[in-house]
Amino acid sequence: MKFIVYNVRDDEIPFVQKWGKDHGVEVAYTTTTLNQETVEEANGFDGISCLQTIPYSQELFESMKSMGIKYLSLRNVGVDNIDLAAAKENDVQITNVPAYSPQSIAEFAVMMALYLSRKVGYMQKQLDQNHQFHFSPYFMGRLMSEQTVGIIGTGRIGQEAIKLFKGLGSNVIAYDKYPQKTTNGQFVYVNDIEELLTQSDIISIHMPATEDNYHQFNHEVFEKMKDTALLINTARGSIVKTDDLLFALQSGEIAGAGIDTIENESADLQDSRSTKQVTDPDVIKLSMMPNVLITPHSAFHTSEAVRNMIDISLSNLVSLNNGDKPKDLVD
Template sequence: MKLIVYNVRDDEIPFVEKWGRDHQIEVTTTTTTLNTETAAEAAGFDGVSCLQTIPYSKELFAALQRLGIHYLALRNVGTDNIDIQAAKANNVQITNVPAYSPESIAEFAVMMALYLSRKVGYMQQQLQEQHEFHFSPAFMGRLISEQTVGVIGTGRIGRHAIQLFRGLGANVIAYDKYPQKVAGGAFKYVDHLEDIFKQSDIISLHMPATADNFHLFDHEVFEEMKPNAILINTARGTIVNTNDLIFALESGEIAAAGIDTLEDESIDLQDSRSTKKITDADLIKLSMMPNVILTPHSAFHTTESVKNMVNISLNNLKTMAEGGKPADLVD
């Protein structure tokens, strides 16, 4: 058996190599992004592992079919960038990693909420732009315990975020299209998203991207939110209309935003070896705002996450190549 790992980062390589040694399987790594041109690198391999948020197109699956490759194991959760029907039509089975470390993303969301609630960005701006370093009444923040946190999406990540926010004393409300039983009064579900928009001081997003929630957060929603509200997005960039978010932040419709996922994420954003400078006007504008914390899709990035993403992905490939049915099959 031979496997190939696309889009490999330096931090993943030790885990890939260890997995290969432990299972006595040949695993080749490449930094290449998987697309119709680079699929040829997979010729002669039994399966492909990949990590990218750019599209997996029908043309790509046709190319994999021609190469005789029928197994694609993602190292991430999201499948909104995959043409599932094209994969099926070309007899390519797909797996994902539905839970590599919910704690990692949940902790990052809470970190962003703390950073923005305590106005650390304004302190950094004073130091970096004005070259001053002193106390200011303008830096007065708010305790998490005096705020209502609205969590949208109560899967593994959302539930862990709720646990952490509750640990800090927050009043937590939540919305999910498919609500679960709530034990111990940790939070309460609301019936409508509008309740989250209107009642929350902090809104933390933890749902997948779907056609129904494309640009869910737009100008109308920002107008419904509290003027002191903080939006945290560690889910998917398409859920938030970037232009409307910028207007809401500049006009005072909302107070702050923590943004780890962006619309139209480029290959360069995912390339840890890239040295290209930022040219996107929206990114530049957001990066200069003291009421914004902007990170390059890094909420997941802990040693535990990387290890699990690699191991679960390669385990899934091994199972499929041996004729088995992995638990993480995407249908």
């Protein structure tokens, strides 16, 4: 039994090596992104572990079938970039890691909310662009306990975010198409998303990307939000229409945004060894705004999360090769 790990980052390598040693399994790794051409590197292996936001195409699964590779184990949660029908047609079974560290992403969302609420971006602008370092009345922020936080999506990550915001004294409301049976007195579900939009000072998105929520946050939605509201997106870039977000920020429809994931993320974004200069005009525009904190899809990135992503992904490959049905099998 031997596996290959694609798109590995330098910080993942020690965890890959340790897992292989602890389990007595040969594990190779490559920094290469997985596609129909690079899959040739997997020839002779019994399974592939991968983490990327670029598409897993029909052609890739056809190549895997021709090579006799039946198992693809993701190191992340989302499957919105996978041609699941093509995987099934080519007899490739897929697993994911639904809960590698919900707290890691939740903490990052709260950090973004604090950064924006306390106007840290304006302080940095004064220092970085104006080369000044002094008090300003424009730096006056708001306490978290003064604000209503709207959580969209109350799965594992959303629930962790609720605990943290509640711990800071925020009033927390939430919306989910499939609500939890109990809220434990930590938050209140609203009847519809419109109610959440109009009541929230901070909106934090924690739902998976689907066809139904593609560009759900658009000009129409931003108009309904408070002009003092902050938007936090640590979920998926496709949920927010970038052009409309830029307009909302520039026109004052909303007060700020924390963006960890953007539309059409490139393979280069996940290349930890890249030295390329940023050229995406939307990223450049957002990065220059003091009321925006933009980060390269890194909300998950803690030692606990990386360890769990490696361990669970590779253990799922063992289960598949042993003929077992992993609990993380994607149907």
